[in-house]
Amino acid sequence: NAGVTQTPKFQVLKTGQSMTLQCAQDMNHNSMYWYRQDPGMGLRLIYYSASEGTTDKGEVPNGYNVSRLNKREFSLRLESAAPSQTSVYFCASSKAGGPSDTQYFGPGTRLTVL
């Protein structure tokens, strides 16, 4: 089991460029999440997908779109990157169901927007 995998590991973009961050999990989890991590801010939820076919906004969704491609894969797209989107992006997944549900994280994508 690889758990949660993310690609790419690092990316540098110019302002206005677009890109898609990929995430996949092999734990047969129902729910998937995208977070961003900035210094001193902890992790903030961008979007999540409670189950295949559904997506919802989190705390900081502006400038992002997501696609739950299938049960395994959840992608995050930046249509027109801005320097404020320089961050580390983490994908997570969970089985979903009840307060005992636990989220498992991928290794992260380090994005710099110039």
Add this chain to the structure above:
Amino acid sequence: GQQLNQSPQSMFIQEGEDVSMNCTSSSIFNTWLWYKQDPGEGPVLLIALYKAGELTSNGRLTAQFGITRKDSFLNISASIPSDVGIYFCAGRAATGGGNKLTFGTGTQLKVEL
């Protein structure tokens, strides 16, 4: 959005010392989780707590779910160099949050040999 207050922000301790950190919220939570993040990696779950007053251990780590349901504590006994990293608390609100977690801002732990 809601944030958890986590303290201290950073700690610089000697190997062998015990460490304590805590997290407080303005809302009642029904789940508290503690994660550790090593440099360049994603957070890894250390301990999960599901009931007020619950005390759970994982090796040298002990965490408690506060009685008020608005706080949680993590203790590390006899610290070693590999304890270095950032420790995050995370909580799940009792109402209105669904399955979403709110994360603290992290406690950075540095261990001096």
